[in-house]
Amino acid sequence: MDGFAFSTDVRIRFAETDAQGIAHHASFVVWLEVARVGYLAAHAGGYQAIRDGGVEALTTEVCVRYHAAAYFDETLTVGARCRDVRGARFRYEYRLERDGELVADGYTLHATVDRKTYRPTRVPAWLADAVARAEAPGE
Amino acid sequence: MDGFAFSTDVRIRFAETDAQGIAHHASFVVWLEVARVGYLAAHAGGYQAIRDGGVEALTTEVCVRYHAAAYFDETLTVGARCRDVRGARFRYEYRLERDGELVADGYTLHATVDRKTYRPTRVPAWLADAVARAEAPGE
Amino acid sequence: MDGFAFSTDVRIRFAETDAQGIAHHASFVVWLEVARVGYLAAHAGGYQAIRDGGVEALTTEVCVRYHAAAYFDETLTVGARCRDVRGARFRYEYRLERDGELVADGYTLHATVDRKTYRPTRVPAWLADAVARAEAPGE
Amino acid sequence: MDGFAFSTDVRIRFAETDAQGIAHHASFVVWLEVARVGYLAAHAGGYQAIRDGGVEALTTEVCVRYHAAAYFDETLTVGARCRDVRGARFRYEYRLERDGELVADGYTLHATVDRKTYRPTRVPAWLADAVARAEAPGE
Numbered sequence: 001m002d003g004f005a006f007s008t009d010v011r012i013r014f015a016e017t018d019a020q021g022i023a024h025h026a027s028f029v030v031w032l033e034v035a036r037v038g039y040l041a042a043h044a045g046g047y048q049a050i051r052d053g054g055v056e057a058l059t060t061e062v063c064v065r066y067h068a069a070a071y072f073d074e075t076l077t078v079g080a081r082c083r084d085v086r087g088a089r090f091r092y093e094y095r096l097e098r099d100g101e102l103v104a105d106g107y108t109l110h111a112t113v114d115r116k117t118y119r120p121t122r123v124p125a126w127l128a129d130a131v132a133r134a135e136a137p138g139e
Numbered sequence: 140m141d142g143f144a145f146s147t148d149v150r151i152r153f154a155e156t157d158a159q160g161i162a163h164h165a166s167f168v169v170w171l172e173v174a175r176v177g178y179l180a181a182h183a184g185g186y187q188a189i190r191d192g193g194v195e196a197l198t199t200e201v202c203v204r205y206h207a208a209a210y211f212d213e214t215l216t217v218g219a220r221c222r223d224v225r226g227a228r229f230r231y232e233y234r235l236e237r238d239g240e241l242v243a244d245g246y247t248l249h250a251t252v253d254r255k256t257y258r259p260t261r262v263p264a265w266l267a268d269a270v271a272r273a274e275a276p277g278e
Numbered sequence: 279m280d281g282f283a284f285s286t287d288v289r290i291r292f293a294e295t296d297a298q299g300i301a302h303h304a305s306f307v308v309w310l311e312v313a314r315v316g317y318l319a320a321h322a323g324g325y326q327a328i329r330d331g332g333v334e335a336l337t338t339e340v341c342v343r344y345h346a347a348a349y350f351d352e353t354l355t356v357g358a359r360c361r362d363v364r365g366a367r368f369r370y371e372y373r374l375e376r377d378g379e380l381v382a383d384g385y386t387l388h389a390t391v392d393r394k395t396y397r398p399t400r401v402p403a404w405l406a407d408a409v410a411r412a413e414a415p416g417e
Numbered sequence: 418m419d420g421f422a423f424s425t426d427v428r429i430r431f432a433e434t435d436a437q438g439i440a441h442h443a444s445f446v447v448w449l450e451v452a453r454v455g456y457l458a459a460h461a462g463g464y465q466a467i468r469d470g471g472v473e474a475l476t477t478e479v480c481v482r483y484h485a486a487a488y489f490d491e492t493l494t495v496g497a498r499c500r501d502v503r504g505a506r507f508r509y510e511y512r513l514e515r516d517g518e519l520v521a522d523g524y525t526l527h528a529t530v531d532r533k534t535y536r537p538t539r540v541p542a543w544l545a546d547a548v549a550r551a552e553a554p555g556e
Contacts, residue, residue, distance in 0.1 A: 014454060014464070015302050015447045019295035019350050025198040026168040026293055030432045033165075037431060037490065047431070048490060059164040063202040069257070072297050073454065073465060118208070153315060153325075154308045154443055156436035158489050163432050169293045176292060176351065186292075187351060211436050212315065212326060303476040304450075307443040337442040341480040347535070396486070 004079030005134045006039040022069040035080040043134035064106035088120040143218030144273045145178040161208040174219040182273035195254045203245035227259040282357030283412045284317040300347040313358040321412035342384035366398040421496030422551045423456040439486040452497040460551035481523035505537040
C-alpha cells in the first residue's frame with residue numbers, strides 16, 4: 001500500500017461480526033495488532049525476538065476512525081508504518097482498505113518496558129535501526 | 140463516578156487477558172460498549188428501544204488511552220457520559236478506574252443511521268432529550 | 279439453579295453477537311469460564327489461589343450443546359458443578375437458562391499442571407476438599 | 418491433510434492468547450469456523466451462497482479436545498471434513514496440527530433453518546450434492 005512499509009490482508013471472520021450485520025468495531029483493533037506483528041516479522045525478526053531480548057512492548061493508546069462498514073468474508077488490506085521511535089516510545093499508523101476504498105484508519109502508541117520489571121526501557125537500538133531501515137524513503 | 144452520569148463494574152475475564160499476563164487492549168473497547176449499553180438502559184430505555192425506533196447507532200471513532208495495566212479477576216469501574224449530541228452524531232467519554240486509580244480513559248464517536256437504509260438520520264428527539272436530562276448539571 | 283453448586287448471571291454483550299443476530303456460539307465457551315471462575319471464588323478461594331499454589335488448570339476438552347438462540351442484552355443464568363476430581367483431572371458440567379428455559383448445556387475437562395514445568399500434578403488436596411464440600415448432597 | 422477434504426492455516430494472534438501464555442481454548446472454536454467457511458468457499462460457492470439461498474446454518478453443538486498447548490505466532494493447520502448430511506442437519510469434523518503434531522481435534526453439529534422464520538429446513542440439495550462431491554473417496 002502506497003506510503004506504508006508493510007501491508008497484510010485479513011479476511012473477516014463470522015465471529016468478528018455483530019448483530020448489526022457488520023464487522024464489530026473492536027475487531028479492527030485486533031487487525032491493527034495483526035499488522036504490527038506482521039510488520040515486525042517482515043522488518044525486525046518478529047515480535048518474539050523483542051521479547052527474547054527481554055523487552056515487552058505495551059500498547060498505551062489506540063485510535064481508530066471508521067469510514068465505511070465492513071462485512072463478513074470481505075478481505076481488507078491493512079497498511080502499517082512505524083513513526084516517532086524515541087526513548088521508550090513508538091507510534092504506528094494504519095490504513096485499512098477494501099479494493100482501494102478507505103474503510104478505516106488510525107494509530108497506536110506503544111511503550112517498551114523491561115520484561116521482568118515492567119519499568120520503561122529504551123527501544124533497543126537494533127530495533128530502532130530495523131525500523132529506520134524499513135521506513136527509509138528509498139525503500 | 141464523579142463527573143459521569145453513569146458507571147458500571149466489569150470483572151476482567153480470563154479470556155480477556157493475553158500472553159503479557161494483562162487484560163488485552165482490545166478488551167477495553169468492549170467494556171466501553173458495555174458501559175454505553177448500560178447508560179442507555181439507565182437513562183433512555185435501552186439500546187433496543189433505539190433499534191425498535193428504526194435507528195441504528197454506528198461507532199465512527201474509538202480512542203483509548205491506557206494508563207496502567209489491568210489483570211485477570213480485577214474489577215474495573217467504567218464511567219460514561221454523553222456529550223455533543225447534534226444532528227446525526229454524538230460522543231461518549233469514559234474513565235476506567237480500579238479502586239479510584241485511573242486505569243484508562245477515552246472516547247467514542249457515533250452516528251445514527253436509518254436501520255433499513257443505513258443512511259444518516261438525526262438522533263431521535265426523545266433520545267436527545269433523555270441524554271440532556273441524564274447529563275443535566277443538577278442530576 | 280437446582281442441581282448446581284454455583285450459578286451466576288451473564289448479560290449478553292453486543293460484541294458477543296454475530297451477523298446472524300444471535301450470540302455467537304464461541305461466546306458461550308467464555309461464559310462457561312466465567313462460571314468456573316465464579317465457582318472457584320465462591321467455594322475455593324478463587325482461581326488465583328490455585329495459581330498462587332503453583333498449579334495451573336488447563337482446559338483439555340470443551341463441549342457445548344445449543345438448544346435455543348440467545349440474543350443481545352438478554353441475561354442468562356449459568357449453573358456450574360464440579361465432578362470427578364481424580365488425580366490430575368476434573369470435570370465441570372454446566373446449564374445455561376433464560377428465565378428457566380434451557381438455552382445450552384455442556385461440560386469441560388481440566389488437567390492440573392505444575393505452573394513452572396507444565397507437567398501434570400495432582401489436584402491439590404485442599405482444592406479437592408473444597409470441591410467435595412461444595413458438592414456435598416447436604417449443601 | 419490426509420483424510421480431510423479441506424485444510425487451511427491459521428496464525429495465532431496475540432489477542433487469541435491468555436495469561437497462561439497459550440492460545441485461549443475459546444480461540445479454537447473460532448478457528449473451526451474459519452475452516453468451515455473456507456471449506457464452503459472451496460467446495461460449495463461460499464457461505465454467503467447458502468444465506469443468499471434463504472438458508473442459515475446454525476451451530477447446535479461444539480466439542481473440542483485439546484492435546485497440546487499452542488502459542489502466539491505459531492501456524493496451525495486446520496483440517497475439516499463434512500459428514501452425515503441428512504435432513505436439516507450436518508456434522509463437521511476437524512483436526513488441528515502444528516508441523517504434523519496433533520494439537521486439537523473436535524466436531525461441530527449444525528442445523529439448517531429458513532433465514533426468515535428460523536424454522537428447520539432441509540439442507541438444500543445443491544449443497545448436499547456439493548458436499549458429497551467434495552467428500553467422495555476418489556477426491
